Amino acid sequence: MSITSASSISWNEVEVGYELPVQKREITAALVVAGAISATHDYTDVHHDYHAARKAGADDVFMNILTTNGLIGKYLTDWCGPTGELKKITVRLAVPNYPGDVMSISGRIIKKYESDNKKLVEVEFIGKNKLGNHAVGTAVLALDHVRG
Numbered sequence: 222m223s224i225t226s227a228s229s230i231s232w233n234e235v236e237v238g239y240e241l242p243v244q245k246r247e248i249t250a251a252l253v254v255a256g257a258i259s260a261t262h263d264y265t266d267v268h269h270d271y272h273a274a275r276k277a278g279a280d281d282v283f284m285n286i287l288t289t290n291g292l293i294g295k296y297l298t299d300w301c302g303p304t305g306e307l308k309k310i311t312v313r314l315a316v317p318n319y320p321g322d323v324m325s326i327s328g329r330i331i332k333k334y335e336s337d338n339k340k341l342v343e344v345e346f347i348g349k350n351k352l353g354n355h356a357v358g359t360a361v362l363a364l365d366h367v368r369g
Contacts, residue, residue, distance in 0.1 A: 229302030232333070232340035232364040241328035241344065244296050248284065248350070250320040256288030263287060283317035289356050293346060296326045301362050308341070309361040316352035324348045324355055331359070339363045 257268035263285045266273035274282045290312050298307055318324055325348070332343035341363055348356040 229304040230300065230364060232342070235330055235333065235342060235364070237330055237333055239330040241296075241300050241330075241346075243325055243327045244299070246292060246324045246326065248318045248320055248322040248324055250282065253282050253284050253288070253318070253320055256291070257285045260291065261285060261287035279317060279319075281319045281321075283319055284355075286312065286314055289314065289318065289348065292324070293326065293348060293356060293358070293360070297328070297344060297346070297360050297362060300328070301364055304365055306363040307360060308363055310358065311360070312356050312358040314356055315354045316350065318348075318350055318355050322350040322352075322355075324350050328360075340365050 254269045257263045257265070265285070267277050267279060268274075268282055268285050271282055274280075290310065293312060294307055294310060297310075298305060326346060327349075328344045328346040330342050331345045332341075334341055334343075341361055344360050344362060346356075346358060346360065347354055
């Protein structure tokens with residue numbers, strides 16, 4: 222399910238505790254490999270070579286943190302829409318994302334505030350797969366941001 226929207230979430234529409242919609246993302250070998258090599262230029266062999274990943278003790282090639290960060294960032298910016306802006310993100314990895322997994326990403330607003338004339342929210346997010354939490358963290362988004 223995609224949460225992409227042409228409309229934007231307004232700062233006035235949300236409060237602390239607001240739950241962002243869940244987004245499910247299928248993890249394919251193509252996504253893992255392309256995310257590592259093409260998108261992030263991470264040539265570490267465990268992200269594109271099955272035998273190297275197995276030798277390192279993994280079940281298969283697994284997603285790198287930069288690809289995870291990109292998927293979380295897309296989830297957040299899809300939610301807030303074109304007038305939102307991702308200001309800061311902190312991601313901690315736990316269990317790996319392997320091909321064949323489905324990562325379910327969810328989020329919740331934990332803080333709403335204004336700073337330097339910006340309307341900000343802090344979102345706590347979790348990306349889970351069948352093994353447990355893949356990624357957890359927080360992000361700060363400016364809502365109602367007008368780009369100039």
